[in-house]
Amino acid sequence: MPTRSAAPTASALFASGSARRIANPLRRSLSGLLLGLGALSAVGASAQAFPTKPLRLVVTFPSGGAPDILARLFSEKAQLGFPVVVDNKPGAGGNIGADNVAKSPGDGHTIVMGTVGTHSINGALYEKMPYDMVKDFSPISLIASAPNLLVVNNALPVKNVPELIAYMKANPNKLSFGSPGIGTSVHVSGELFKSLTGTTMEHVPYKGRQFAIPDLIGGSIQVMFDNMPSALPMAKEGKIRALAQTTATRSPAAPDVPTVAESVPGFEATTWFAMFAPANVPRPVIDKLNAEVLRVFKLPDVQERLKTLGLDPVLSSPAELARYQATEITKWAKVVKDSGAKAQ
Numbered sequence: 001m002p003t004r005s006a007a008p009t010a011s012a013l014f015a016s017g018s019a020r021r022i023a024n025p026l027r028r029s030l031s032g033l034l035l036g037l038g039a040l041s042a043v044g045a046s047a048q049a050f051p052t053k054p055l056r057l058v059v060t061f062p063s064g065g066a067p068d069i070l071a072r073l074f075s076e077k078a079q080l081g082f083p084v085v086v087d088n089k090p091g092a093g094g095n096i097g098a099d100n101v102a103k104s105p106g107d108g109h110t111i112v113m114g115t116v117g118t119h120s121i122n123g124a125l126y127e128k129m130p131y132d133m134v135k136d137f138s139p140i141s142l143i144a145s146a147p148n149l150l151v152v153n154n155a156l157p158v159k160n161v162p163e164l165i166a167y168m169k170a171n172p173n174k175l176s177f178g179s180p181g182i183g184t185s186v187h188v189s190g191e192l193f194k195s196l197t198g199t200t201m202e203h204v205p206y207k208g209r210q211f212a213i214p215d216l217i218g219g220s221i222q223v224m225f226d227n228m229p230s231a232l233p234m235a236k237e238g239k240i241r242a243l244a245q246t247t248a249t250r251s252p253a254a255p256d257v258p259t260v261a262e263s264v265p266g267f268e269a270t271t272w273f274a275m276f277a278p279a280n281v282p283r284p285v286i287d288k289l290n291a292e293v294l295r296v297f298k299l300p301d302v303q304e305r306l307k308t309l310g311l312d313p314v315l316s317s318p319a320e321l322a323r324y325q326a327t328e329i330t331k332w333a334k335v336v337k338d339s340g341a342k343a344q
Contacts, residue, residue: 050108050285055084058112060097061180062090062208066229066311070143070273071113073305077296090208093183093343094118095130102136106280108289111140114276115185120328122183124336126343133329138286139321140275141293144311147245148189148271149231150260153222154241161244161263164223168199176202177223178212182343185271188332189225189246191339196264203341216240227271228253228310246270253310272314272328274321286318 059071075084089097098118104110123133158164179187182205204221206212215221217239235242244260246269260267294315306313
């Protein structure tokens with residue numbers, strides 16, 4: 001009986017030239033697959049291990065303002081296994097702090113409390129930006145939005161927006177308005193007001209709102225479009241006079257304060273705050289940060305705190321923040337162009 005020849009072994013097959021030609025692409029495919037699986041495993045492992053040290057949350061303005069308040073709320077409530085350290089880096093309308101984060105390692109341990117200025121307005125105001133507002137960052141989540149409050153020095157003889165406009169037209173170039181820096185929503189709100197009302201007043205930028213407010217109270221500047229969380233308590237204390245808020249509808253935090261749009265149709269300026277990381281942070285790390293942001297800012301006591309400050313909690317996915325930022329960049333570029341404002 002003829003014996004059945006033994007099946008060739010794998011080593012025998014790969015020994016032949018034709019088999020080698022077949023095997024090499026196969027080996028490459030298998031190697032690529034294994035490398036890909038290894039990379040996915042590494043990314044997953046990095047997310048599980050994250051964070052491995054304290055996080056640094058950069059605030060692009062001095063302490064005391066809305067971005068600082070939000071950052072410190074997150075720092076207090078976050079449960080990531082390591083502390084979140086708030087680092088105030090003000091200057092250049094927020095550009096200094098934002099640029100610091102843009103140039104930080106993309107591992108998720110450095111994040112920024114971005115603002116409408118640092119991540120949508122400044123690109124239109126500054127001829128040379130130290131960072132790209134979109135390409136240099138990984139969106140994490142929207143945090144909150146708020147009106148600005150049009151406030152004036154108590155000695156100014158106006159009680160409402162129509163009276164302010166009439167006074168400005170009767171006294172051209174007499175008034176000046178302050179802001180915590182060029183490119184902030186406080187600054188651009190003033191430029192939009194001038195553009196829509198056909199009035200003039202000089203812009204005086206400060207290094208932070210804590211430097212502008214004493215001058216507003218003292219009369220060195222007469223007008224300011226300050227963030228509501230900062231301005232509303234002082235208006236209630238009688239230190240300054242609130243004339244109007246800048247959103248399209250009245251905030252529940254100040255239902256008796258009219259909107260600018262009630263006297264100046266088409267006026268609307270909402271300030272917002274959002275968290276970003278540097279570019280190229282692994283997606284699982286971004287998702288972990290997003291989940292923690294949503295957890296913290298959905299806490300009942302945090303929500304109540306925001307509402308008493310006139311802040312509206314507005315949370316999002318990273319993709320939703322990216323889409324919103326794109327629309328805001330387009331919107332504010334037109335506002336800046338129409339107003340003729342430029343950073344000096």
